[in-house]
Amino acid sequence: MKKLFVFLMAFCTVMAMSNCKNSKGSKSKDKDKADVELAENEDGDEDDTPADDEGVRRSDYKFETQLIADEEGTMENIIVSMILPDGTVYKEEVEPVPLDTASWTGFGTINEEDINFDGYPDLQVCLGPFNAYGNFTYAAWLWDEEARRFVSVPKFDELFDPSYNSADKTIASSFRMDDHEDNAVYKWDGFKLKEVSSETIVYSELEDE
Numbered sequence: 001m002k003k004l005f006v007f008l009m010a011f012c013t014v015m016a017m018s019n020c021k022n023s024k025g026s027k028s029k030d031k032d033k034a035d036v037e038l039a040e041n042e043d044g045d046e047d048d049t050p051a052d053d054e055g056v057r058r059s060d061y062k063f064e065t066q067l068i069a070d071e072e073g074t075m076e077n078i079i080v081s082m083i084l085p086d087g088t089v090y091k092e093e094v095e096p097v098p099l100d101t102a103s104w105t106g107f108g109t110i111n112e113e114d115i116n117f118d119g120y121p122d123l124q125v126c127l128g129p130f131n132a133y134g135n136f137t138y139a140a141w142l143w144d145e146e147a148r149r150f151v152s153v154p155k156f157d158e159l160f161d162p163s164y165n166s167a168d169k170t171i172a173s174s175f176r177m178d179d180h181e182d183n184a185v186y187k188w189d190g191f192k193l194k195e196v197s198s199e200t201i202v203y204s205e206l207e208d209e
Helices: 002-023 203-208
Strands: 062-069 075-083 089-094 123-131 134-144 149-152 163-165 170-177 180-189 192-202
Touching (some): 075 123, 089 134, 134 170
Antiparallel strands (some): 062 075, 075 089, 123 134, 134 149, 163 170
């Protein structure tokens, strides 16, 4: 009976050590992969940005864009690559303004301005001009210092020719079409923008006055 008790104790000890060993190192990362699994954003929706990575700093990232056009020269896609020093590449795909690349410029231009005024450079990629008045649109990602990753900004491409006012931490959007000009001002609410004011100017009406 005593021998059976000793045997059972030894068996349980071995099993416990085995389970503990298997639980360690269960979190692994494949640094050779170009694409990563989707991370969840604060709203619980799927987010197409890199997941948390301990030790990664904003200054570690480099960026490249690749323009994809059809046979007629119409822009179809812009592939944005976020590159880390160890060779890890996170890829995003955004839709540009569908214009002839031979006639229009700005597609895929990278800007690293601090657009949410938190002291960390963010990422903007130009999607192209909307018409002859310019009306440039952009895709944008904010750097989340706490999570150490980029978070895409919903509907940022609905802003035209955005300009940034660090004094009151607002973003102004201005869209011009013929004699109409639509202006709007936005403020940040977390990682989303909220419109705080808007106005429309009709230049022909101003001339009549």
